[in-house]
Amino acid sequence: MTSKFQGLKLQKINYPTEGEVIKRDEKGKINVNFPVIPYIEGDGIGPDITKAMQLVVDTAIKKCYGDSKKIHWWEVYAGEKSYNLFGEWIPEDTMEAIRYFKIAIKGPLTTPVGGGIRSLNVTFRQKLDLYACVRPVRHFSGVPSPLKEPNKVDMVVFRENTEDVYAGIEWEAESKEALKVIDFLEKEMGKSVRPDSGIGIKPISITGTKRLMRMALKYAIDNGKKSVTIVHKGNIMKFTEGAFRKWCYETALEEFRDFVITEEELFNEHRGEVPAGKIVIKDRIADAMFQQILLRPEEYHVLVTPNLNGDYLSDALAAAVGGLGLAPGANMNDEIAFFEATHGTAPKYAGLDKVNPGSMILSAVMMLQHLGWNEAAELTVKAMEETIKSGIVTYDLARQMEGSKEVSCSGFAKAICEKM
Numbered sequence: 093m094t095s096k097f098q099g100l101k102l103q104k105i106n107y108p109t110e111g112e113v114i115k116r117d118e119k120g121k122i123n124v125n126f127p128v129i130p131y132i133e134g135d136g137i138g139p140d141i142t143k144a145m146q147l148v149v150d151t152a153i154k155k156c157y158g159d160s161k162k163i164h165w166w167e168v169y170a171g172e173k174s175y176n177l178f179g180e181w182i183p184e185d186t187m188e189a190i191r192y193f194k195i196a197i198k199g200p201l202t203t204p205v206g207g208g209i210r211s212l213n214v215t216f217r218q219k220l221d222l223y224a225c226v227r228p229v230r231h232f233s234g235v236p237s238p239l240k241e242p243n244k245v246d247m248v249v250f251r252e253n254t255e256d257v258y259a260g261i262e263w264e265a266e267s268k269e270a271l272k273v274i275d276f277l278e279k280e281m282g283k284s285v286r287p288d289s290g291i292g293i294k295p296i297s298i299t300g301t302k303r304l305m306r307m308a309l310k311y312a313i314d315n316g317k318k319s320v321t322i323v324h325k326g327n328i329m330k331f332t333e334g335a336f337r338k339w340c341y342e343t344a345l346e347e348f349r350d351f352v353i354t355e356e357e358l359f360n361e362h363r364g365e366v367p368a369g370k371i372v373i374k375d376r377i378a379d380a381m382f383q384q385i386l387l388r389p390e391e392y393h394v395l396v397t398p399n400l401n402g403d404y405l406s407d408a409l410a411a412a413v414g415g416l417g418l419a420p421g422a423n424m425n426d427e428i429a430f431f432e433a434t435h436g437t438a439p440k441y442a443g444l445d446k447v448n449p450g451s452m453i454l455s456a457v458m459m460l461q462h463l464g465w466n467e468a469a470e471l472t473v474k475a476m477e478e479t480i481k482s483g484i485v486t487y488d489l490a491r492q493m494e495g496s497k498e499v500s501c502s503g504f505a506k507a508i509c510e511k512m
């Protein structure tokens with residue numbers, strides 16, 4: 093089949109018929125009015141929240157730009173739907189679509205515990221080298237929270253997205269591979285491991301760490317953030333997480349010296365007074381950081397973390413501002429942005445039209461901002477806040493808000509559109 097999209101090579105799915113590839117101007121700014129956006133519905137609650145997100149986004153775009161901008165949604169496949177259609181969990185066409193169109197959005201995908209397929213989410217991140225998982229966390233007015241002053245939470249997590257124990261390099265206890273590694277450790281490295289142990293490997297590299305820190309620092313500079321905090325367990329895992337800390341500091345001091353001051357310099361040389369325009373580089377040990385985000389959230393602005401710490405921390409932060417139903421994110425590199433909610437497939441709610449689509453809608457808000465469509469992004473956030481303030485919410489917020497009116501997932505999306 094021929095297509096107007098030169099160089100796009102698909103095997104199993106139809107080519108999009110309308111829309112454009114994103115273009116960048118000479119400064120690298122995205123300039124497009126009718127982008128093709130590939131989307132993956134996802135498993136479990138995925139189809140419900142994807143539909144709701146598309147309704148809200150299309151309505152916001154229409155309200156802001158009339159017919160002069162439009163997203164051409166193009167369904168591509170992964171997860172259970174893909175397996176049922178093509179016998180593959182992630183067909184090559186889906187990878188090709190994301191590489192080609194550069195911006196995409198997905199619903200959550202299931203990963204079985206303790207066996208079965210490896211994470212499809214991690215596969216996307218590794219194969220497309222989406223090295224940063226960017227998860228902004230802030231409080232939206234009117235949303236119930238376990239904190240006394242949730243409005244003080246305004247952080248962006250930059251989580252390393254391709255390495256660490258999360259990469260899935262591991263062998264089952266008593267397998268021949270695990271026994272071989274244990275034998276190697278004993279004979280060649282002088283380390284003793286119980287013979288009936290499962291084994292996992294935790295790679296953390298200079299390359300993976302420095303490019304993440306670079307992205308976080310650029311973000312902090314461009315967005316006027318006051319601090320960047322490295323979150324690690326380097327006291328215990330010295331050559332992985334301890335090295336992560338060291339390489340993050342090196343990046344800050346060698347590549348961004350004019351923009352940053354370390355906490356040590358701040359107290360030794362400036363009596364704690366931050367010189368104008370400087371971003372403070374801090375580091376915190378991961379367990380202590382979980383306390384800090386609850387007790388002193390106003391002291392933290394950008395967090396840079398290895399993969400597993402960032403996974404844990406982003407769900408904990410989401411809880412502080414109302415729960416996973418409002419937690420957006422993006423998997424990014426310097427070229428591709430692949431948006432997705434922080435949460436998973438919440439299987440017990442699959443197909444019930446019940447959960448909060450807010451996380452997916454806010455992920456799409458990040459996508460609108462990435463496109464430079466800031467009016468539509470702002471309208472969406474404002475309409476969502478007004479809907480929540482008026483007491484129209486899904487079950488997760490309703491159970492915390494006395495006197496609220498519980499609506500379905502699609503009902504919440506419709507209510508947001510009515511506020512626009």
Ligand SMILES: NC(=O)C1=CN([C@@H]2O[C@H](COP(=O)(O)OP(=O)(O)OC[C@H]3O[C@@H](n4cnc5c(N)ncnc54)[C@H](OP(=O)(O)O)[C@@H]3O)[C@@H](O)[C@H]2O)C=CC1
Binds near residue numbers: 448
């Ligand atoms: N990026 C991805 O695709 C991700 C996929 N996963 C996968 O998802 C599957 C399920 O994981 P699980 O540990 O249950 O975690 P989930 O994040 O799917 O759900 C945990 C709980 O969070 C709450 N929750 C999640 N999403 C929403 C929402 N949109 N609105 C309201 N509440 C929500 C629900 O709480 P309550 O029960 O209190 O109502 C839910 O039971 C696993 O296979 C996992 O691997 C997990 C994370 C990310």
Ligand SMILES: O=C(O)CCC(=O)C(=O)O
Binds near residue numbers: 201203211212214434
């Ligand atoms: O891949 C998975 O199933 C889990 C991913 C996850 O929890 C996350 O990315 O936050």
Ligand SMILES: [Mg+2]
Binds near residue numbers: 403404407434
């Ligand atoms: Mg997670």
